[in-house]
Amino acid sequence: MPIDNSNMLKAIEDFPEQCRTALGLAKGMAVSGKIDKIVVAGMGGSAVGGDLLKSYLHDSKIPILAVRDYKLPNFVDEKTLVFAVSYSGNTEETLSAFDDAQKKKAKVVAVTSGGKLSELAGKLIKIPKGLQPRAALGYLFFPVLGVLVNSGIAKDNAGDVNEMLEILSKKEEFRAFGEKLAKRIGNRTPLIYASEQFSAVAYRWKTQFNENSKVAAFAHVFSEMNHNEIVGYQTMAKDKFISIFIRDNHDNERIVKRMDITKEIISQKIEVVEVYTKGSSMLSRLFSALHYADYASYYLALQNKIDPTPVHVIENLKKKLAE
Amino acid sequence: MPIDNSNMLKAIEDFPEQCRTALGLAKGMAVSGKIDKIVVAGMGGSAVGGDLLKSYLHDSKIPILAVRDYKLPNFVDEKTLVFAVSYSGNTEETLSAFDDAQKKKAKVVAVTSGGKLSELAGKLIKIPKGLQPRAALGYLFFPVLGVLVNSGIAKDNAGDVNEMLEILSKKEEFRAFGEKLAKRIGNRTPLIYASEQFSAVAYRWKTQFNENSKVAAFAHVFSEMNHNEIVGYQTMAKDKFISIFIRDNHDNERIVKRMDITKEIISQKIEVVEVYTKGSSMLSRLFSALHYADYASYYLALQNKIDPTPVHVIENLKKKLAE
Numbered sequence: 001m002p003i004d005n006s007n008m009l010k011a012i013e014d015f016p017e018q019c020r021t022a023l024g025l026a027k028g029m030a031v032s033g034k035i036d037k038i039v040v041a042g043m044g045g046s047a048v049g050g051d052l053l054k055s056y057l058h059d060s061k062i063p064i065l066a067v068r069d070y071k072l073p074n075f076v077d078e079k080t081l082v083f084a085v086s087y088s089g090n091t092e093e094t095l096s097a098f099d100d101a102q103k104k105k106a107k108v109v110a111v112t113s114g115g116k117l118s119e120l121a122g123k124l125i126k127i128p129k130g131l132q133p134r135a136a137l138g139y140l141f142f143p144v145l146g147v148l149v150n151s152g153i154a155k156d157n158a159g160d161v162n163e164m165l166e167i168l169s170k171k172e173e174f175r176a177f178g179e180k181l182a183k184r185i186g187n188r189t190p191l192i193y194a195s196e197q198f199s200a201v202a203y204r205w206k207t208q209f210n211e212n213s214k215v216a217a218f219a220h221v222f223s224e225m226n227h228n229e230i231v232g233y234q235t236m237a238k239d240k241f242i243s244i245f246i247r248d249n250h251d252n253e254r255i256v257k258r259m260d261i262t263k264e265i266i267s268q269k270i271e272v273v274e275v276y277t278k279g280s281s282m283l284s285r286l287f288s289a290l291h292y293a294d295y296a297s298y299y300l301a302l303q304n305k306i307d308p309t310p311v312h313v314i315e316n317l318k319k320k321l322a323e
Numbered sequence: 324m325p326i327d328n329s330n331m332l333k334a335i336e337d338f339p340e341q342c343r344t345a346l347g348l349a350k351g352m353a354v355s356g357k358i359d360k361i362v363v364a365g366m367g368g369s370a371v372g373g374d375l376l377k378s379y380l381h382d383s384k385i386p387i388l389a390v391r392d393y394k395l396p397n398f399v400d401e402k403t404l405v406f407a408v409s410y411s412g413n414t415e416e417t418l419s420a421f422d423d424a425q426k427k428k429a430k431v432v433a434v435t436s437g438g439k440l441s442e443l444a445g446k447l448i449k450i451p452k453g454l455q456p457r458a459a460l461g462y463l464f465f466p467v468l469g470v471l472v473n474s475g476i477a478k479d480n481a482g483d484v485n486e487m488l489e490i491l492s493k494k495e496e497f498r499a500f501g502e503k504l505a506k507r508i509g510n511r512t513p514l515i516y517a518s519e520q521f522s523a524v525a526y527r528w529k530t531q532f533n534e535n536s537k538v539a540a541f542a543h544v545f546s547e548m549n550h551n552e553i554v555g556y557q558t559m560a561k562d563k564f565i566s567i568f569i570r571d572n573h574d575n576e577r578i579v580k581r582m583d584i585t586k587e588i589i590s591q592k593i594e595v596v597e598v599y600t601k602g603s604s605m606l607s608r609l610f611s612a613l614h615y616a617d618y619a620s621y622y623l624a625l626q627n628k629i630d631p632t633p634v635h636v637i638e639n640l641k642k643k644l645a646e
Contacts, residue, residue: 044550063386063398068547069519070575075386093546196392207551216555218541223416224391227367228530231634232539252393261643311554320584
């Protein structure tokens with residue numbers, strides 16, 4: 001395997017350890033007072049952290065919203081808890097949203113490894129530097145969850161964490177999965193689907209293929225895809241696309257039936273791969289499904305003789321934006 | 324032009340008239356009492372109505388959420404106004420969400436042309452039958468807005484409506500646009516982008532290409548696409564994809580700059596088409612941009628010798644789901 005100049009594989013293999021470290025980073029940080037809305041402001045991987053939070057706390061009585069924009073919605077107020085999450089601390093949208101949160105008198109907690117955000121923020125969780133933001137998902141997610149646990153908003157599920165870490169530690173299994181799936185994908189564009197509850201996972205798969213493998217990839221959810229996207233399969237070419245279904249043993253029975261029937265219908269045209277989440281807790285199921293994408297997108301990059309780490313086009317864009 | 328057996332063109336051309344009729348359908352219907360969350364439960368075009376509402380009422384102090392699922396979030400309660408929207412009245416996800424809304428003691432208003440939903444609903448807005456659900460967007464959106472206006476939650480902007488209807492009435496212009504864009508797209512897969520505020524529009528373009536033209540199509544938003552999807556362009560083939568940017572004269576200046584730079588970067592690989600919204604009010608800008616997609620997807624279907632109206636695969640799926 002030729003090209004991995006910056007050792008993305010190491011970052012991926014260290015992911016369980018990152019999660020373990022990340023779990024401790026919110027230590028003692030809590031917010032007080034009435035909170036009736038939670039907003040996670042961030043872009044890319046940081047926003048995926050917000051979507052994951054929504055999935056993980058799907059029973060929440062408090063609305064949780066990921067905002068990927070310069071401004072926050074107008075309903076953000078002093079009873080809103082806003083997490084401003086930016087790995088570098090210099091993401092312009094997140095800095096702007098952070099500013100907006102302060103203007104709206106929200107309770108704000110920043111999560112960052114440095115940059116302007118670390119200078120501006122009052123309540124701040126500092127996370128380790130030196131990774132590609134997309135390889136820092138553990139650091140971007142667990143401190144946010146930690147603050148919610150410390151504040152009595154989310155339950156502390158230590159048992160879930162142990163199960164998750166045990167599952168993620170089986171590196172050989174994930175690696176074999178990733179190599180095999182990369183081969184199966186070949187030159188085709190992956191289309192990734194999951195239930196609405198796992199939409200953050202499907203989206204993360206897409207973005208990992210985009211950023212690590214530098215290929216087009218798209219994500220959608222069940223059952224919404226049954227109302228529109230499925231019709232497009234009528235004219236799709238076998239050699240251009242491949243579908244990946246993220247399945248979970250706890251999927252609603254109608255979603256299970258929809259996935260089965262959809263597979264039957266579209267596999268007359270397009271190859272369908274099914275990937276099952278692992279573990280019994282929601283945390284394990286979410287993170288096992290996410291971690292598969294790390295390996296699959298990594299090996300797809302190598303297969304295409306592409307270095308998974310650098311994202312030159314984003315660096316180039318940022319330079320031009322600063323002009 | 325050979326194939327339009329069920330006269331989809333007529334439905335598209337009648338759209339301004341549909342909007343005019345739809346505006347009157349909520350007459351007198353209002354909800355009272357404290358409302359601190361608004362949820363639009365629906366699938367496909369009905370859910371797009373919810374997303375559009377969010378865009379149109381972007382200044383809202385009340386969170387607005389489109390839910391495309393069998394269950395509503397746990398924060399739905401007696402202070403939540405839930406619109407259950409289903410053109411046929413038999414969409415199983417929406418019926419399930421309607422049931423859930425009642426269990427959660429939300430204030431519920433149903434919008435439908437008939438079916439089970441019309442039998443079950445207390446507060447009901449009946450809309451005309453006989454269209455494909457996706458061709459009924461005016462009926463699915465304006466009654467919801469009407470209830471909010473009648474309830475003092477949204478402003479009554481009669482002037483906006485007049486401007487919008489005038490713009491939409493220029494059928495020749497829309498038709499010429501659609502024919503030209505369909506030719507330009509050819510056999511390539513359209514990738515549609517808009518600002519976060521116009522995300523419902525980009526998504527509607529995608530679904531219209533899926534359902535009317537029966538082709539693959541995907542949508543994403545600025546600036547999030549700058550953080551991941553843009554990297555995939557590195558390996559995308561010129562003859563496989565075409566990008567369409569929905570632009571608005573009121574786009575945030577950083578979004579404008581991002582779109583300009585992104586166009587410059589990706590058009591080295593992939594053709595980029597820019598489409599501007601029309602009019603000065605948000606209503607005109609949203610609906611002009613939406614209406615372009617009706618025509619473009621229609622002519623793309625004819626160009627591919629495909630009847631735009633029937634969506635056999637969805638009918639087939641529904642039959643299998645009922646077994």
